[in-house]
Each structure stands twice: as C-alpha cells, then as structure tokens.
Amino acid sequence: LVAVVKEATSATNLTFPDYFKFGAATASYQVEGAWDEDDKSENIWDHITHATPTYVDENDNGDIACDSYHKYKEDVAMLKELGVDYYRYSISWSRIVPHGLAGTPINPVGIEYYRNLTQELLDNGIEPLVTIFHWDTPEILQDIGGWPNPELEEHYAYYARTLFEELGDLVKLWLTFNEPKQTCMQGYGDGEKAPGIKASGVADYKCTHVLLKAHAKAYHIYDEEFRATQNGRVGMVIDTEWFEPASGSDQDLEASERALQFTYGWYANPIVNGNYPQVMIDRIDARSEEQGYPESRLPKFTDEELEYIQGTYDFLAVNQYSTSYVEWQEEADINVISYGSDLNVHTWTDDSWESSASDWLKVVPWGIRKVLNWVSKTYKNPEIFITENGYSDAGGLEDDRRINYYTEYLSNILEAVLEDGVNVTRYTAWSLMDNFEWTDGYTVKFGLYSVDFDDPERPRTPKQSAAYYTKVITTRCLVD
Ligand code: BGP
Helix, strand or coil: CHHHHHHHCCHHHCECCCCCEEEEECCHHHHCCCCCCCCCCCEHHHHHHHHCHHHCHHHCCCCCCCCHHHHHHHHHHHHHHHCCCEEEEECCHHHHCCCCCCCCCCCHHHHHHHHHHHHHHHHCCCEEEEECCCCCCEHHHHHCCCCCCCCHHHHHHHHHHHHHHHHCCCCCEEEEEECHHHHHHHHHCCCCCCCCCCCCCCHHHHHHHHHHHHHHHHHHHHHHHHHHHHCCEEEEEEECCEEEECCCCHHHHHHHHHHHHHHCHHHHHHHHHCCCCHHHHHHHHHHHHHCCCCCCCCCCCCHHHHHHHCCCCCCEEEECCCEEEEEECCCCCCCCCCHHHHHCEEEECCCCCEECCCCCCEECHHHHHHHHHHHHHHCCCCCEEEEECCCCECCCCCCHHHHHHHHHHHHHHHHHHHCCCCCEEEEEEECCECCCCHHHCCCCECCCEEECCCCCCCCEEECHHHHHHHHHHHHCECCC
C-alpha cells in the first residue's frame, strides 16, 4: 500500500520551498554582439567564426547575435516580465581586458556596460549571478597557447580580481568557469568548439590543470581580499549527464561511477577534496606508463597546490540536460591516446527517449534526480545550484515540448528536494532567449523568448513556455 500511495503522490501537487529561487541564463558571446565595439578585442569565437566560417552551421557567428550589448534594458524588462528571482549572465573577458595579459589596461567602457546592466537588474529587483568565464577566451591568450599554457592562471586571476574590484559592490554571486570540461575537452580534445584543437588525452588534461589552479586562485583572491567587505559567494559550474548503468552487475555499476568521476568528479573532486578522482589518477597513470610516456599524461598537483585547491567552493553548481546508458567494456587498445580510451566505457541512448533539436539532448527527466542525488551523496550534501537546464527545438512560439520538458524535469527536482533531501536552492532555465548556440549557430533554439535574427532590431517575443515559467514561479508549483 505504501508503494501505491507513493506512486500516486505526483510532484505536481507539491510546492517549492520558500527559499528556492528561479532564474534564467545567457552567456556573453551568445547574446551580446558588438564584437569589436568600444575597444573590445577579438576572442576565440570571433576568431574561429571569421577565419573559418564553415565551423558553424550556416556560416553564422556572434557578431550581432541578440544585440544585447545595445538592448540590455529590454533583456531586463523580459526578466522582470518573467518574474525570475535572478539572472545568470557572463562577462566578456576581451571587453574588460582587451590586451588579455595581466597588468594591461582595463577598458572603462566595458566595465561601464556591465555596471549598467547589473544596476538595471538591481533596480528591477533581480539578483545578478555572474559567470566570469563562459568559453570566450581572448584570442591574444590563445595565441600564447590558450588554457594548456600555465601562464593563463595569472592572466585569469588579474581579470577576476578586476571584476571583484569593479563590480563586487553590486554582484554577490560569482561563478568562476562555465562547464570547464567543455572548454578543455571540446576546445583542446576533440576540437568541436573554439579554438578547435585536437589533442585528446593530453591537452585537455593540461587545460584542466591550469584552469583548476586559476579557479582556486580567483576563489582565494575573493576570500582574502573581498569577502569581508563584499560578503558574496563563489562557485564553479560543472556539467554532467546522468550515466545509467545498463544492468545491476558490479561491472556496469563501476562503469557508471567511473563515467561520473571522469565527468563531474574531474572538477568537483579537486575543489571539494583537493585532487583528481582516484580512478582517473590510477587509470591515466597506468595507461601513460604502458604507452611509454616519461610522466603521466594527467598532470600532478604539488602538496601545496592540493591544499590550495581543496575547499574552493561556497556551493556546487550543476548544468544537467541529458542521460546515457553506460556499460563496462573490454580495455581499449593501449595505443589509442584519448580521454575516451582513458575512461573506456560504452555509452548509448535509448531509441524510445524523446529527442530534441540537439543530437546530444534526450528528454530523460529522471536523470536529473539521479544526478542531484549522486552529487549530494558524493560531496556530502552541499548546497547545489542548478545553473542550466533546458530544451532545444527548431523554433516557434507554441513550444509545448519545452513546457513538457520543464514540467517533467522540475518535477524530478522537486522530488529530489522534498523526498530525497537534496539541498538544491536554485533552478536556472537555459535560456532566457534564442541565441548563438555555438557550432549550431542559430539553427537550434533554447529560448523562453524568441528572437528574430532576420530583423536588424532583433525583436524578442515571449513563447508559451515563458508564460508557463512565470506561472511556476508565481504559484511555486507545477501547474498544468
Ligand atoms: C551548455 C552551455 C550553454 C548552452 C547550452 C546549449 O553546454 O553552457 O552555453 O550553449 O549548453 O548547448 P548547445 O549550444 O551546444 O546546443
């Protein structure tokens, strides 16, 4: 009987706790445009889309995008209409430090833009949640090797300190990096995102190593120089799918745990516990040795660095969209050097799962509940922000599939909070509006608002999902 009653308790009847906040997200390169205005310099996405237009579907780029650089007041009006508690947006590094390097001049017009946007949010009762870096590395820094170059730690620290100094009176929530796994794996591993470098199993590990040290440095700078006066909090956005074991066998359960450690754990374990997950260290060290490398392809932290990195988070942040099945497989050919063969599991998606306009995004609502439980259990019940979740289609204002996605995922989140005791305090919809979706250009739409990219004015129009989201926020439950 208990089981039956539990089954019948639909999360749609339950209410989000009072402390729970709702937001919407964008990122600088994806919405701002104004790519060379007011002394902004080129970033790696400006560079790759101009140098190799075919890199992006339909040869598109973010030169104008949603034109948010000029239309930020409209964006804030949309957020106000939506009724969100906060807005997650990112800052363009090459707008703030056009010469990229530590010690070079700060661009006052860049600072002014973000102060204006942030003040406009505050004037409208919307809390800023700022991503310091969302994939748009200044091209000047890529010219010296990009993230695998250890010097990036200093250059990033200079940029981050500048933001704390210039915006920290207004901004109280900072995210150092968005999805560093994508920066490193796609940027320097499989080459599917700018700068498009293919050196999987080597450069992606170096990139991560530098980036984690840069994160820790920014965290310590905030902690030691700003926290006492500004009273804010700092975290890092880490993305992961859920990896559902294909069977209950020990091998498949191990494959699932290993995939999660190589994905979420690659970044979360260092910032929580001080080092890479043991399974990554063991596997990559052993494979490197067998491959004849003089040192492991996975760089090592010194004891001092381990201590410096450990505990550099005030909350954990999760981007979650999709799920795969995972099973154990025979060891990969030792001659193959890649992240994939270091991880060495077999993954696939189920044909019955609803698809979206993005090949990597399947609608698997129960996956988010499992991810939240795994993060909570693995990292000892931290406060968790969901910093992205959303659904892509080909466009249109009647987006009932998106409404369905939000209902189902939010229902699983609610169950994680109310039934499983997971400490989730924020939910962020990706995205506030249709935008430049990286290599998909404008062909794939995630927005609650549509943007007409054929019109030079870039008019925005609410979709049905926008009204739906407003209703969820105001009623604090999952209305039909
Ligand atoms: C996340 C990114 C976002 C956004 C979203 C949709 O990985 O943080 O910037 O782009 O995914 O993905 P995509 O643009 O690849 O379709």
